[in-house]
Amino acid sequence: MVDRSRMTKDTRETRTAGLRAFWTSQVRPGGVQKLETGVAGFDELLEGGLPEGRVTLVSGGPGCGKTVLLNEFIYRGARDYGQPGVFVTFEERPEDIQRNLRNFDWELDDLVESERVAFIDAAPHAGGEIALGEADWFEPMLARIEYVVNKIGARRLAVDNLGAMFLRYAGPADGGDHYATRDRLFRFSDRLRDLGVTTLISTESLNQRSSLSHYNVDEFVSQGLIELSSQGGQGIEVRNMMVRKLRGCGYRSGNVQFEITSRGLEVFPKIPVDTSVGDTDFTQRKTFGVAELDRALGGGLPEGHILLIAGNTGTGKTTLGLQFVDHGLKDGDSCVWVALEEPVSVVVRSAARHGWNLGPAVDEGRLRFVTSPVLDLMPDRLLYHILDAVSESGATRIVVDSASSLESASLDAASARAFMLQLAGFAKTRGLTVVLNYLSNEIFGAGKGQLLASLNSNELRLSSIVDGVILLRYVERERSVQKLLNVLKLRGSEHDKRIFHYEIGQSGFVMGEQFGDDT
Numbered sequence: 001m002v003d004r005s006r007m008t009k010d011t012r013e014t015r016t017a018g019l020r021a022f023w024t025s026q027v028r029p030g031g032v033q034k035l036e037t038g039v040a041g042f043d044e045l046l047e048g049g050l051p052e053g054r055v056t057l058v059s060g061g062p063g064c065g066k067t068v069l070l071n072e073f074i075y076r077g078a079r080d081y082g083q084p085g086v087f088v089t090f091e092e093r094p095e096d097i098q099r100n101l102r103n104f105d106w107e108l109d110d111l112v113e114s115e116r117v118a119f120i121d122a123a124p125h126a127g128g129e130i131a132l133g134e135a136d137w138f139e140p141m142l143a144r145i146e147y148v149v150n151k152i153g154a155r156r157l158a159v160d161n162l163g164a165m166f167l168r169y170a171g172p173a174d175g176g177d178h179y180a181t182r183d184r185l186f187r188f189s190d191r192l193r194d195l196g197v198t199t200l201i202s203t204e205s206l207n208q209r210s211s212l213s214h215y216n217v218d219e220f221v222s223q224g225l226i227e228l229s230s231q232g233g234q235g236i237e238v239r240n241m242m243v244r245k246l247r248g249c250g251y252r253s254g255n256v257q258f259e260i261t262s263r264g265l266e267v268f269p270k271i272p273v274d275t276s277v278g279d280t281d282f283t284q285r286k287t288f289g290v291a292e293l294d295r296a297l298g299g300g301l302p303e304g305h306i307l308l309i310a311g312n313t314g315t316g317k318t319t320l321g322l323q324f325v326d327h328g329l330k331d332g333d334s335c336v337w338v339a340l341e342e343p344v345s346v347v348v349r350s351a352a353r354h355g356w357n358l359g360p361a362v363d364e365g366r367l368r369f370v371t372s373p374v375l376d377l378m379p380d381r382l383l384y385h386i387l388d389a390v391s392e393s394g395a396t397r398i399v400v401d402s403a404s405s406l407e408s409a410s411l412d413a414a415s416a417r418a419f420m421l422q423l424a425g426f427a428k429t430r431g432l433t434v435v436l437n438y439l440s441n442e443i444f445g446a447g448k449g450q451l452l453a454s455l456n457s458n459e460l461r462l463s464s465i466v467d468g469v470i471l472l473r474y475v476e477r478e479r480s481v482q483k484l485l486n487v488l489k490l491r492g493s494e495h496d497k498r499i500f501h502y503e504i505g506q507s508g509f510v511m512g513e514q515f516g517d518d519t
Contacts (some may be wrong), residue, residue, distance in 0.1 A: 007090070010502045012020045012240055014465070021094070021258065030063070030075055032051050032052070032248040032249050033051075033052040033053075034046070034047075034048035034049040034050065034051065034052060034156075034249065034498045035050050035051075035156075035198045036048065036049040036050045036081065037049055037072075037073050037076060037077070038072075038073075038076025038077065038079075038080045038081060039069065039072050039073060039076060039264065039265055039266075039267065039409065040263070040264070040267065041258070041264040041266050041267030041268055041269055041384070042069075042265070042267045044252075044267070044269045045241070045251065045256060045267050046243065046246065046248045046249075046251050046268040047249070047251050047252065048249075048250075050198055050200070050224070050299040051223065051224060051246065051247070051248065051249050052194065052198050053187070053193065053197070053198055054198065054199070054223050054224065055106060055189050055192055055193065055194050055199040055201060055222045055223065055224070056072065056199065056200055056201070056222050056223070056224035056225070056226060056246070057162075057201050057202075057203060057222035057224065057225045057226070058200055058201065058202045058203070058226050058228065059202075059203050059204075059205045059225065059226070059227050059228070060204075060205055060227060060228030060229060060230075061205055061228075061230070062204070063230060063237075063256070064228040064229055065228055065230070065239055065260055065265060066160070066161070066202040066228055067092075067097070067160055067267055068198050068260055068264070068265050068467045069100055069125060069141060069159050069200070069202075069228070070087065070158035070159075070264050071087065071097070071158070071451075072264045073085070073156060073200050074086070074087050074103075074117055074158050074273050075106055075108055075111070075117065075160055075264075076264075077155065078116040078117045078156075078365075079106075079111060079116075083117075083154075083155035083156055084116045084118075084152045084153050084154045084155060084156070085116075085117055085154055085155065085157065085158065085381060086117075086118045086119075086120060086121045086145065086148050086149055086152070086154045086156070086157050086158070086197075086396055087117070087118070087119050087120070087157075087158045087160070088119075088120065088122055088145060088157070088158065088160070088362065089121060089122060089123055089147035089160050089276045090123055090159070090160065090161055090162070091122070091123055091160060091302045092123060092160075092390075093121060093160055093436060094119035094120075094121050094124055096118070096282060097119070098112070104261070104262055104263070104264055105262050105263055105264075106264070108449040114271065115152050116152065118148050118151075118152050118154070120145060120148055121143060128457075131173075134249065134484075137160075138184055138187075138188075140447040142187075142191050143427040144497075145157070146195060147211065147333075149195050149197060149338040149490045150252075153272075154197055155196075155197060155198065156197060156198055156199075157192065157195075157197040157198070157199040157200075158199070158200045159199065159200070159201040159202070160201075160202045161201075161202045161204060162185075162188075162201045162202070162203050163202055163430075164358045167462045168253055181184045182365075186422045189222065190410065197505075198362065201222065205227070207298075217378060218328070219442045221226070223245075223246075223247040223248070223350040224243075224245055224246045224247060224249075225243075225245045226241065226242070226243050226244065227241070227244055228240070228241055236376045238256055238257065238378065239257065239258050239259060239260070240255050240256065240258070241256050241257075241267060242256070242259050244252065248266045251268060251274075252269050254270055256268055256269050256270060257378050257380040257381060257465060259378070259381060267382065268378070268380030268381050269380075270380065270422065271383065271387075271422045271425060271426055272416065272425070273508065280302055280303065280304035280305060280428070280467075280492070281302065281303040281304060281431065282324040282433070282492060282493060284302070284303040285297075285298075285300030285301060285302060285303065286300055286302075286303055286305075286324075286328065286333070286396075286433040287299075287300035287301075287321060287331075287396060288300070288320065288323050288324050288327055288509070289324075289326070289330070290329030290508070290509050290510075291370070291511075292344065292500070292501075292511035293485075293511050295340075295496065295511065296487050296495060296496035296498075296500070296511075297449065297468075297487060297490060297493075298493045298494045298495045299494075300313070301433050301468065302357045302433075302434075302467075302492070302493055303427065303431060303433055304426075304427075304432065304433060304493070305433055305434075305467040305468055305490075305493075306424055306427060306433075306434040306465065306467050306468070307433075307434065307435050307436065307455065307466065307467065307468040307469070307470065308436045308437065308438055308466040308467045308468065308469045308470070309402070309435060309436065309437050309438065309463055309469075309470045309472065309505070310438075310440045310469060310470070310471050310472065311440060311471065311472030311473065312440055312441070312472075312473075312474065314437065315472035315473070315474065315483060315503045316472060316483070316502070316509060317401070317402065317438075317439075317472065318341075318342070318347075318350065318401055318402075319350070319354070319439060319508060319509060320435075320470075320509050321337075321399040321401055321435050321437055322347070322350065322354070322356060322399075322508075323354075323356075323400060323437050323508045323509050324397065325367070325399055326351065326356040326358070328397045329358075329361045329366060329367060329397070333366075333395070333396045333397050334365075334366040334367070334393040334395040334396060334397075335361075335366070335367050335368075335395050335396075335397040335398070335399070336367075336368045336369075336370060336386060336389045336390055336398045336399070337367065337368070337369050337370070337397045337399050337401065338369075338370045338382075338386060338394065338396075338398065338399065338400040338401065338404060339369055339370070339401060340371075340372060340374060340377075340400070340401060340405035340406070341374075341401055341402055341405050342371045342401070343371075343493050344371060347369070347401075348442060351508075354506065354507060354508045355507065356508075357507075359478060365392070366393060366396065367392055367393070367394045368389035368390075368392065369389075370382070370385045370386050370389050370510060372426075372457075374405050374413040376412050379406070379416070380413060382419070383422055383423060383426075386398070386423065386426075387426065390430070390432065393470040395432070396430070396432060396433060397433050397434075397435075398427065399432070399434075399435045399437070400423075400434070400435070400436045400437065401437045402436070402437035402438055402439055403416075403420065403436040403437065403438045403462070404437075404438045404440075405439075406419060406420070413426050417461060417462075417465075420462060420465055421435075421465060423467045424466075436462070436466065438462070447511055463489075466489075467489075467490065467491040467492070468487070468489055468491060468493075469487075469488040470485065470486070470487055470491040471485070472484070472485055472490065472502075473485075473486075475515075483498070483501065483502050483504075484499050484500065484501060484502070484515050485500050485501075485502045485512045486499045486500070498514050498515075499514065499515035500511055500512060500513070500514055500515060501514075501515060
């Protein structure tokens with residue numbers, strides 16, 4: 001089982017390193033440079049990092065992760081990139097923030113003691129240095145930030161939260177004048193740019209509007225805007241992120257998911273789907289180890305193909321997937337099993353009943369299990385868990401059991417299809433052979449002499465995604481229920497189009513005789 005809390009740092013860094021050369025190639029001479037944040041997946045979403053020396057606004061409601069993102073931006077810079085950072089807080093006391101951050105697996109205290117990270121307390125607590133409504137609070141605050149930035153040689157700055165600063169400190173000196181507030185925000189942003197620091201500023205958003213929108217000053221504060229949001233699921237809080245603008249820079253658009261764990265924040269950006277790239281080798285075949293089935297497939301699945309096995313409950317989809325994995329392991333392949341229906345322990349026991357001992361392959365790292373709760377399933381996170389498992393094991397075979405489970409209480413058909421498109425795109429570019437089990441609604445085939453009734457293996461419109469389809473069906477004949485198999489489709493490859501009887505025996509999948517017209 002792949003557990004995100006135990007994933008190695010190398011996995012994330014290897015993925016980032018592979019993209020770093022591409023990100024660098026996209027920067028034109030004299031153009032905007034990017035500064036890597038070090039936050040897992042965040043730089044991938046930003047296609048290299050935040051615009052260096054600029055101010056980027058992070059907007060979101062309470063509890064959506066703004067403060068964590070700002071703190072990790074400072075922490076990763078000081079620890080991993082040798083870039084000291086300053087955190088300015090207008091809400092919580094620094095000691096409270098540091099106490100909260102001790103819940104993460106970070107060595108923040110050492111960075112503070114060595115003055116690689118500094119906190120500036122601008123919160124309006126009793127005895128604070130800036131009083132509510134004080135006429136001259138603005139310039140002393142800027143001077144204090146400049147002093148600390150220069151003292152530790154800071155390259156990064158985080159301000160939490162700018163909206164609260166002006167809501168709390170806009171007093172008699174402003175006289176309710178929004179123009180005065182806009183002028184101060186403009187000067188604040190301009191002074192930060194003069195300091196040369198790369199800055200993240202958080203602000204609260206209510207009813208999908210930033211608190212700064214009240215003053216019509218968002219465009220003055222930043223040249224970039226990142227929105228965070230969260231929604232309550234059935235069992236977990238689902239967090240989302242969207243880059244609204246990053247002036248002069250490329251980034252991946254659209255809504256993406258992220259999570260907060262003991263390691264910090266991790267973003268799961270969408271994987272670009274390039275349909276012009278494919279790595280299918282028709283001369284190399286991945287077999288099931290069932291001689292008759294492999295012959296029906298023209299010698300097995302072409303390497304790099306995606307096969308859908310559709311059938312109702314009890315037709316043997318999981319068994320056939322297990323046989324594909326077991327035979328692959330014996331052939332020297334590494335495999336990934338994505339368990340969305342049964343617990344991993346049940347899958348392992350089911351394999352053992354057929355004489356397939358998966359334990360040694362798991363111990364050797366040649367078989368990886370990826371799981372995700374179907375309730376509140378996060379497709380972006382699941383996809384990255386699969387990518388990590390493939391990268392770590394060197395897998396060439398993937399089984400998803402089952403694709404139909406993606407349509408959970410928190411995932412509609414459109415989102416499930418988007419996930420499958422991304423998985424297929426990744427598999428194609430890597431030459432991976434994928435088996436997707438799918439629970440179809442039709443239990444029995446149609447009347448005498450027929451196998452197919454209405455084919456409901458296409459609720460997710462997978463026919464355009466997959467390269468092959470194996471259809472498993474029940475038919476009722478002579479007061480008994482029989483199982484039938486047909487290779488309905490195998491793109492670019494000759495295959496047997498006949499219908500066959502089959503059974504699930506002690507040794508696994510057993511192909512029988514052809515289904516005759518007289519039955």
